[in-house]
Amino acid sequence: AQSVTQPDIHITVSEGASLELRCNYSYGATPYLFWYVQSPGQGLQLLLKYFSGDTLVQGIKGFEAEFKRSQSSFNLRKPSVHWSDAAEYFCAVGAGRYSTLTFGKGTMLLVSP
Amino acid sequence: NAGVTQTPKFQVLKTGQSMTLQCAQDMNHEYMSWYRQDPGMGLRLIHYSVGAGITDQGEVPNGYNVSRSTTEDFPLRLLSAAPSQTSVYFCASSGAPSSGNTIYFGEGSWLTVV
Numbered sequence: 001a002q003s004v005t006q007p008d009i010h011i012t013v014s015e016g017a018s019l020e021l022r023c024n025y026s027y028g029a030t031p032y033l034f035w036y037v038q039s040p041g042q043g044l045q046l047l048l049k050y051f052s053g054d055t056l057v058q059g060i061k062g063f064e065a066e067f068k069r070s071q072s073s074f075n076l077r078k079p080s081v082h083w084s085d086a087a088e089y090f091c092a093v094g095a096g097r098y099s100t101l102t103f104g105k106g107t108m109l110l111v112s113p
Numbered sequence: 114n115a116g117v118t119q120t121p122k123f124q125v126l127k128t129g130q131s132m133t134l135q136c137a138q139d140m141n142h143e144y145m146s147w148y149r150q151d152p153g154m155g156l157r158l159i160h161y162s163v164g165a166g167i168t169d170q171g172e173v174p175n176g177y178n179v180s181r182s183t184t185e186d187f188p189l190r191l192l193s194a195a196p197s198q199t200s201v202y203f204c205a206s207s208g209a210p211s212s213g214n215t216i217y218f219g220e221g222s223w224l225t226v227v
Contacts, residue, residue: 009153030212034216042157043220044199044203090155098145099207099216100171 002027002093006104013081014112021107023065023091032094033074034101035065039087047089050074061085086111105108116140119219120217126194126226133191134189134222136204142217144207149173149200150221156203162187194226 003026010039013019025031048059055067065076065098074091086106117159146161158171162181176188176198191198202222208214
């Protein structure tokens, strides 16, 4: 069975600083990988996804993620964080065949002035 | 363009009551699923469906029932609500994942069982 690990429960970043959120997955085949963001009391918004091809994926709001098969990782990055990026971020791996997802437990991003 | 619509958005139930969370999509998607979100646990799969008449259990199916009589609708039934079912519930739908289709989520249903 697949699994996703997000090692950091909370991360605090200064506004304007760079950000990297870690995600490691376990899956037997080529994974479909996703990053979602959730603001308090809101639903999930898809930031980006990886299905195949270029291992560096560009998403919305200036985010990008890099798929590294050798490290089983799909880390999310942003060069300069804005206060509005404060939210909870979820990494997820697709089960492939049935379009269901296994989520990590999330990383809460706090942005300090 | 409604996407995935969940109702109700908020609900308070008493222990032992039953209710149905509704989920409808207007994108003609084959695949639909239900997740629950609890603090510190991420989202966990409850049940999913790969087409009308076909459903299967996910990671946390106990206490929940589903059916898929049409492509558009995938209701989630709580048979006898328990406080442990207090959670936020999300419905999702998509086309075939191998083609790179995006998985669309509803806005969530906040359920409190007292």
